[in-house]
Amino acid sequence: MTPVLLSARSAALLLTDWRDGSDAPAYEALSDALRVLVIDGRVPLGVRLPAERGLAEALGVSRTTVANAYARLRSDGFLVSLRGSGSVVHLPRELAGRPDPERLGGVVDGGLLDLRKAALHAAPEVAEAVERAVRHVPAALAGIGYDTVGDPGLRAVIAERYTERGLPTDPSQIVVTIGAQHAIALLARVLVRRGDAVLVESPTYPHAHEAFREAGGRLVGVPVDAHTGWDASALETTLRRTAPAVAYVMPELHNPTGATMPAATRERLLATAAATGTVVVADETMGELRIDGSPELPLAASAVPSSTVVMIGSAAKVFWGGLRIGWVRAEPDLLQRMLLARPSGDLGTPVLDQLVARELVPRTAAVLEARRTFLRAGRDDVVGALRTRLPEWDVPSPAGGLTTWVGLGRPVSSALVLAARAEGVVLASGGVFGPDGGFERFLRVPFTTAPADRERMVDVLERAWARIGGDGVGIRGSLAAVV
Template sequence: MSPVSLSARAAALLLPDWRAASGAPAYEALSDALRVLVIDGRVPLGVRLPAERGLADALGVSRTTVANAYARLRSDGFLVSLRGSGSVVHLPRDLVGRPDPERPGGVVGDDLLDLRKAAMHAAPEVAEAVERAVRYVPAALAGIGYDTVGDPGLRAAIADRYTERGLPTDPSQVVVTIGAQHAIALLARVLVRRGDTVLVESPTYPHAHEAFREAGGRLVGVPVDARTGWDATALETTLRRTAPAVAYLMPELHNPTGATMSAATRERLLTVAASTGTVVVADETMGELRIDGTPAPPLAAADPAVVMIGSAAKVFWGGLRIGWIRADPDLLQLLLLARPTGDLGTPVLDQLVARELVPRTAAVLAARRTALRTGRDDVVAALRARLPEWDVPSPDGGLTTWVGLGRPVSSALVLAARAEGVVLASGGVFGPDGGFERFLRVPYTMGAADRERMVEVLERAWARVGGEGTGVRGSLAAVV
């Protein structure tokens, strides 16, 4: 089977600032930038890189520059040459023994502080819910265990939670999924045909744009800023100009910026989307994790046609693989018809636990809010004090702050921090077409000792790759 190829154009889009942060020769800067794409997971293992001449033309450099960059990557073990297949992305032998479970290019050490997934440890209520759920196991075992719709009790609890938040909901409007990512992928498969335009935010949750691309969607981005939120004019213009089949948005505590869409922008979005026939999908995975201020009602409260995605992972525990879709029953029926080609149902035991937890959401959130406020305030204050040149917003909620670095060195900074055992996701991970090298998503979900360790490592990493204007020459190869 031939390797999947990365086109020269696609590679160039992933390399917008590859020379900006480096004082190294061009071929070294290019090989370092490509190395980062592999380590970040943006170029998967086994992918064939573009031909040297094609990439040289796309980047506006000489073929010799690309040839020398590829040679350096081969020497370091990140590329192999296969007869008839060109240059294929590979993992160096010394990284294969202990593979990183989330990204193909990382090394898992005993003292690794992995902060790529912004998440909290399990709420205490989870253990209690497991104990209570056991009493329903005998009845569940009487069934065959393949459940594509969802436990009736859990669907009722989810519907009640929406109703409490100002969105009257019937259980018939809810389907339970295997987490929010499964919900996104299922909606993409049903709502998007190959070649359809899909509007996404930029930056956005990376696995969402991956799912829509896999379904054949052509992505168009609209900017979101941590301080100013959505560019409402750009949002309206993009909707009218492209008439997308789907608009995937996170209007409440957007990931990664933490922004919340204003009431005026929400109204404008829904009015224009209705005129263009666009299905609006609102992802509320972070939506209930508000620290300050008053949450807005779910977006579907203003327009029943809006499709809502929710999840138990961020509020309760990431190991509880339960998500859901709230939509018109006709759309849910299409989703259920399409579902068996991808999965045969949501785990029954997880649903029994979630059925116990969802009615207790408000109590769990009260405790979470206290912990998140402490974490946010500590991290924001420490970063502002130790790295005053950074722009460090204090979001109203969510799990992270979207830091402006001022220089396009996010990947280099992440790699330098990785060398000291602190692993973060670079800004480019959150761009539908790369970019965002001037930003870094910094979580504040961990305990006090880990928060202090993270800030100390970032301070040292910044001094190495960004703080003194020294560039990143020689740093990346040493890190990996």
């Protein structure tokens, strides 16, 4: 099979900051940047890199620079030359089978502190809910077990939770999925046709933009900043200019920035989406994890008429990541389209997980109260320590969520992450969260761990920053050895 080609234009977008912070020869800086993209997972294994001449033109460098960079990657085992296929991304033999240090998925060695997934340990109520759910197992066993719609009792309590939050909801507006990611992917398959524009925030949740790309969507980014949030004018202009089929947004405690969309911006988003015929998909997986202040109403509760708003929720962030239960709130006609499309990908949500979630959702408020206390302590510890020990960093104190989106001041996120991994702490670099790469000046830092692990993380980040000198130079030429 012919390898998929990474176009010169796409490669150039991923390599926006490849020269920043480096005094190495151009070909070495380029090969290091490409190596990080492979390690990072932003350039997948098996992909064919652009022809030397094409990439040279896209980057504004000589063909010799690109040729020497490719040669260096071949000698390091990151590229192989295949007859008729050009230069194909490869993993060196000594790394094959080992975990990818920056991808959000995968397993790492037991001695490493893996912080790629921002998640909490199971709430104590989960074990209690399992015990209560067991009572309902005999009745569930009377059915065949294939459930593409969702347990009626679970759909009822999810609808009740929306109603409590100010969005009157009927169980007929709910479909239960295998986690929020499954909901995103299913909606992408239903709502996006190949070539359709899809508006996404930049940065954003990585697996969301992957799902829309796999569905054939053409991603259009709008910026979100940890301090200033959304540029409402840019958001409206982009919607009107591109008329996207879908606008995927995280209006409450955005991942990774922690920003919350103001009411005026929400109304402007929905009014413009109604005018352009855009379906707004609001991901609320972080939405209830507020630490300070009062939560906004769910996006679909806005008074703006004629807007198609789809809500995505999840049990994972509030209760436990191992409880693979998500849901979609939408009008019944869209849910019916989802149900017709669903069997090609899965045949239903696990019944036992649904029974546990049915016990937990009515107890959401009590669980959140304990979560807030824990997250407030974690946030204040991490933010305070980073501000004290790394004063050159911009460390926001978000009003909720699970992470802080740290500004490093220099495009060295991947270098910093690789240096930290060498000391046993695994984080996701900022570039992972960019739909087209970038964000090498940022690092997502979780505050979800126990106090000892938080202290260990900050200690390692301080040493890693000193090791790379704040500019990434300290580990250039040795990235593969650090992995």
